[in-house]
Amino acid sequence: MDALVGPKSHTISAWAVGSVAIAVGAAIFVGFLTPAASAAATVGYLLMAVSPSLMTEANNHISALTAFNLAAISGALVLLGPGAFSLDARVFGRREIIIPEGPRSTRR
Helix, strand or coil: CHHHHCCCCCHHHHHHHHHHHHHHHHHHHHCCCHHHHHHHHHHHHHHHHHCHHHCCCCCHHHHHHHHHHHHHHHHHHHHHCCCCCCHHHHHHCCCCCCCCCCCCCCCC
């Protein structure tokens, strides 16, 4: 949890941030409110990447690159949405994309 709240943090804030991180991860894992949970994860990863106080000096660059990578993955999950076997698909129904039939060209 030191990577999220810093090594000199208070116990209550460390537990709060850790609990939110676990809840967001569990929501993404089971596919419950996937866009909202992924957006929260994206914001958290971006804050972790740009805040030098949240990282130790030894792995400053590696942690920032990793956090930006995880933020990109979470951002993609926001745009893609939940999968077919997620809890969101069970509760809200599966989304179906219908591509309308357009006029076909005669050129090949």
